[in-house]
Amino acid sequence: MSTEAVEWAMDHAPMLRTEKGKPDTTARHVLQALAEHARSDGTNSHPSVLRLQYRTGYDRTTVQRALRRLEKGELIAKDGTVESRTRWKLAMHLRRPATDWSDLEREEDEFRAAAAERKRRSRTKGVTHSTPVTVTDGDDVTVTDAEFVTADVTHSTPSRHALKVRPSRTERRPNHQQPSDNQLPKDSSSPAAQTDEPSEDLHLKAFGAFWSNYPKKRAREEAKKAWIAAMKRGADPQHIVTAAQDYARERFGQDPKYTKYPATWLNKGCYDDEPDPQPGPQLRAVSGGWQPYKQPDPSAYTRDLGF
Structure with missing residues (x-):
């Protein structure tokens, strides 16, 4: 070889x-x-x-x-x-054009941009706006939106009838300084406050290194789903890439049909498997003890097959 x-x-x-x-x-x-x-x-x-x-x-x-x-x-x-x-x-003098790699990078960038656009549209569709609400409670008070409140209170007798209205974030308080961003209540509906976990786009940035090192490149989309699932389980991407390199060296020169598909390898957590031990000398039982096993001559078998 x-x-x-x-x-x-x-x-x-x-x-x-x-x-x-x-x-x-x-x-x-x-x-x-x-x-x-x-x-x-x-x-x-x-x-x-x-x-x-x-x-x-x-x-x-x-x-x-x-x-x-x-x-x-x-x-x-x-x-x-x-x-x-x-x-x-x-014909080892022939070489692959450099544009093959740049085309793959361009396709990868287009895929990521399309995925980010789909996620943005999905989040936009999921946003619901509050409807106007009218409140009447003895005083002429009308609430038309969460941001704008109009109050016309003519009573000043009991303080329990007074309506305390918090000024809008976009409005400046009269005779007071504008509150800073740290003083405003956090918006729990924003995407950044919902979760601290990395997005799928961040997970897929490391997927390219895994895909280029894995010995069998089949079912890329299924492998991406398995990669994201592994990241959400807390797996270390660098550890997975290193394990894929070790697996590629282990499968080098072996029959590829016995090499696991990338999605199967990720879903089963094979990146945490212990490496195979180095083969040692095999022994066979003989009279009076053990001797190293000798590999039989395969020439007779290969001659029969016509190799």
Whole structure:
């Protein structure tokens, strides 16, 4: 396995597009499997179709079609045969344009702006205005709004009949200084006073780091919901990103169909799992004690499969 070829296939190779303009993720996955069998210069990659099926989880027809699309896109080229298997050469001199990253950032900014606008409209619809109220209690007193009070009291006999009216916040008290903002009662209906918890927009700012490090990028919207739920449970975003990096290293070179979906990984709290122990020597029972277990020679098995 060549680290240079794998890095090129994952990050730097141009992204093929489908007829609808969507990223060709199937061809990308097959290209990464080819890179795992190539040298550092991208040559001598000759896994069998059966090996590519096993590595990617696709059926034979899907793998062959993906190889044809990669060859048509000039990302790979035939370079002879090895034991009746096609030998491929990766076009590692081709590089992905920098606009791909800027386009993703622009789409992310547009998504966040649209989400903030939807939340603003939702809050605007939820605001209810008080209706005018008329109060008559012996004196000619009319209350038309919570902000404006008109009083016409002609009695001055018992003080218990007097109506004390607090001046409006927007009106200046006569012969007195205007009260400061700290002296005014807090408005419990404002969004900032309702909760001290961070908004979903703040949660999603750290989601991009998690998504770029997680080894399997599937069901992004479900992953966002799971991310927000984890944040509301009190999870540390930096801890989750670090755990995702560790999980990516653990799954590197493994069968991707056994890699958990991001939403499943978040909902189950897998970021708090203990790391897998490093494999040690295995022992087998022999006459007189224990000896290290020796891995059998797999060449006979691979020859039968045609690898």
